[in-house]
Amino acid sequence: MELKEVIKARTLEEVLDVLDEKGEKAKVIAGGTDLVIQLREGKVNPEVLVDISDVAELCFIKETGDFIEIGAATRFVNIKESPVIGKPFKGLQEAAGHVGSPQIRNLGTVGGNICNASPAADTVPALLALDAVAVIKSKQGTREMPLEDIYIDRGKVKLEPQEILYAVKFLKPQPGQGLGFVKLGLRKALAISTISLAVFVERGENEVIKNIRIGSGALSRFPVREREVEDFVKGKKMDNTVIEEAAEVFGQVLEKRLATRPPVEKDFKPYAIKGVFKEALNKAWQRTK
Ligand SMILES: Cc1cc2nc3c(=O)[nH]c(=O)nc-3n(C[C@H](O)[C@H](O)[C@H](O)COP(=O)(O)OP(=O)(O)OC[C@H]3O[C@@H](n4cnc5c(N)ncnc54)[C@H](O)[C@@H]3O)c2cc1C
The missing domain is CATH 3.30.43.10 (Uridine Diphospho-n-acetylenolpyruvylglucosamine Reductase, domain 2)
Known part of the structure; x- marks a missing residue:
């Protein structure tokens, strides 16, 4: 055409x-x-x-009931600077702040980041860790699905040609919750992620990790939740032993997943993830206080 x-x-x-x-x-x-x-x-x-870049109805960050909702055409710069998102979930703003360069952050949108379905989309791991929901609209009406389910494959999302991603939404932060984000790139500026990782944690009584959700970028064909690691950590007391053991589990998960990838990935990422995970978890935990 x-x-x-x-x-x-x-x-x-x-x-x-x-x-x-x-x-x-x-x-x-x-x-x-x-x-x-x-x-x-x-x-x-x-x-x-x-x-759609000038459609005001698609450019917003607002509280709607129990949720924070972000319009699909909202630019990274606006997410980075928004007072609505709140300190515990600052990890999402850090993710937006890590995208490309100031020029890219002034133009690029969260909806584009999601719908382009790149494995290395930086805001998606943070949104996955927040258990975000995709709000989709067409002339026929509105439907919602977990953001996690929107991906079919690298570069492919479950949207019909008549549909648009309208917004993403996630529950507002509650006391004891925090989100950490860490990106590993080859350069500081303009680096497409070699790994990006977001960790959501909820602190329970006696320093127990009541809930944890991990969203990763550049570790699969599209951004994913890391459930094996989540299951290992959930319900355990937060201490150095658990952090070290969980980092080892993450490394083993990636060794299996990336076994057939080129050496730069299969050798580097299972090793590098350990430090990235520990840093993201510690950041998230600090924000629960
Ligand atoms: C130099 C450079 C550096 C970059 N660095 C990074 C980086 O560090 N991290 C990162 O994550 N990305 C990076 N990117 C990629 C890009 O900036 C992001 O993916 C950005 O979020 C895309 O958003 P956009 O609004 O520009 O999307 P567009 O380019 O306008 O669209 C991308 C895709 O999404 C579809 N789409 C957009 N909005 C919607 C919607 N609301 N509903 C349905 N479909 C929609 C479009 O049809 C298209 O298929 C970089 C790009 C460049 C050029």
């Missing part, structure tokens, strides 16, 4: 109308930081681009 039209949408209704009419011929563009490269390389060939 040849690109024939770029529609600068002003309202959500307009976006949904175009997607409904054009179906597979149309593609949503938000910040364009991923899509423009794919268009140039001929990896995607839409006939119509629907630009």
